[in-house]
Amino acid sequence: MTTVIDGKKAAASVIEAVTKAAADLEKDTGRRPGLAVVLVGTDPASQTYVASKSRMAKECGFTSVQHTLPEETTQEALLALVAELNADPSVDGVLVQLPLPKHLDSERVIQSILPEKDVDGLHVVNAGKLATGDSETGLVSCTPAGAMILVRSIHGRDLSGLNALVIGRSNLFGKPMAQLLLAANATVTIGHSRSRDLPALARNADILVAAVGRPEMVKADWVKPGATVIDVGINRIAAPERGEGRTRLVGDVAFPECAPVAGAISPVPGGVGPMTIAMLMANTVIAAYRAEGKPAPKF
Numbered sequence: 001m002t003t004v005i006d007g008k009k010a011a012a013s014v015i016e017a018v019t020k021a022a023a024d025l026e027k028d029t030g031r032r033p034g035l036a037v038v039l040v041g042t043d044p045a046s047q048t049y050v051a052s053k054s055r056m057a058k059e060c061g062f063t064s065v066q067h068t069l070p071e072e073t074t075q076e077a078l079l080a081l082v083a084e085l086n087a088d089p090s091v092d093g094v095l096v097q098l099p100l101p102k103h104l105d106s107e108r109v110i111q112s113i114l115p116e117k118d119v120d121g122l123h124v125v126n127a128g129k130l131a132t133g134d135s136e137t138g139l140v141s142c143t144p145a146g147a148m149i150l151v152r153s154i155h156g157r158d159l160s161g162l163n164a165l166v167i168g169r170s171n172l173f174g175k176p177m178a179q180l181l182l183a184a185n186a187t188v189t190i191g192h193s194r195s196r197d198l199p200a201l202a203r204n205a206d207i208l209v210a211a212v213g214r215p216e217m218v219k220a221d222w223v224k225p226g227a228t229v230i231d232v233g234i235n236r237i238a239a240p241e242r243g244e245g246r247t248r249l250v251g252d253v254a255f256p257e258c259a260p261v262a263g264a265i266s267p268v269p270g271g272v273g274p275m276t277i278a279m280l281m282a283n284t285v286i287a288a289y290r291a292e293g294k295p296a297p298k299f
């Protein structure tokens with residue numbers, strides 16, 4: 001029988017450990033972990049995500065501040081806010097919600113966050129530490145870190161001898177995911193839009209990770225029988241069967257046809273998504289422990 005990987009349950013157990021670590025830190029130092037989330041503009045999906053991040057931070061016992069800036073915010077004003085948060089000792093983690101409005105240079109904004117407060121793991125220092133194997137002082141990007149916990153729930157920590165294919169090569173996900181799989185001894189291939197015969201590469205994968213942003217692109221005949229399939233896509237598509245104008249979420253994997261072939265598969269929703277938010281909380285508590293000069297918990 002195929003295992004449907006329960007991301008909500010895995011996320012709840014990370015959140016429980018984070019909450020305990022936060023309470024321990026407060027007992028020890030009198031200080032709570034602090035997360036600052038910055039949202040520019042009024043994109044409804046971003047508003048929903050930011051609200052759930054702020055809510056989850058409070059549930060974990062963090063101090064949580066949300067900065068909502070108007071669409072027409074200037075680059076200078078945004079950089080000034082990040083500088084203020086960098087300098088604020090009550091703030092351990094700074095997250096600038098992406099995508100930013102087009103007139104802003106998101107790369108410059110992200111790189112202006114102090115690496116030790118970069119709970120998204122997107123600063124070049126953190127990307128470099130991941131690539132060179134420094135997990136003691138770096139922060140790992142939340143979505144790959146969360147996807148990796150789901151992989152570990154099936155295969156354990158050592159992926160020796162297993163072939164992994166990551167479809168997608170973004171700095172946000174594909175590249176760090178490949179690094180994490182490699183660090184766990186998997187044999188890693190990164191596939192993308194210019195790859196020759198993605199389905200053939202996929203059929204060779206014991207661990208297939210899809211992060212392309214194309215609804216239900218991965219079909220049943222891409223999946224090696226018994227493989228672990230991790231779906232990182234979040235696509236909102238029309239769902240006329242639910243009524244006029246209704247939508248539903250699907251991943252990058254055609255779940256109904258792939259599930260019977262896979263050994264284990266993560267659904268959308270309820271798979272990687274909830275893990276992303278849980279790992280953001282984990283990174284924030286890790287940053288807070290380090291800021292207090294204490295050995296950080298591991299998740």
Ligand SMILES: Nc1nc(=O)c2c([nH]1)NC[C@@H]1CN(c3ccc(C(=O)N[C@@H](CCC(=O)O)C(=O)O)cc3)C=[N+]21
Binds near residue numbers: 143234271272273
């Ligand atoms: N700086 C930055 N960091 C991010 O980590 C970041 C970002 N910007 N911009 C947008 C994406 C998207 N993202 C998600 C987080 C949780 C769910 C999640 O919990 N999804 C639920 C369902 C949500 C729903 O129903 O709409 C699930 O998959 O079960 C989804 C997507 C974080 N992102």
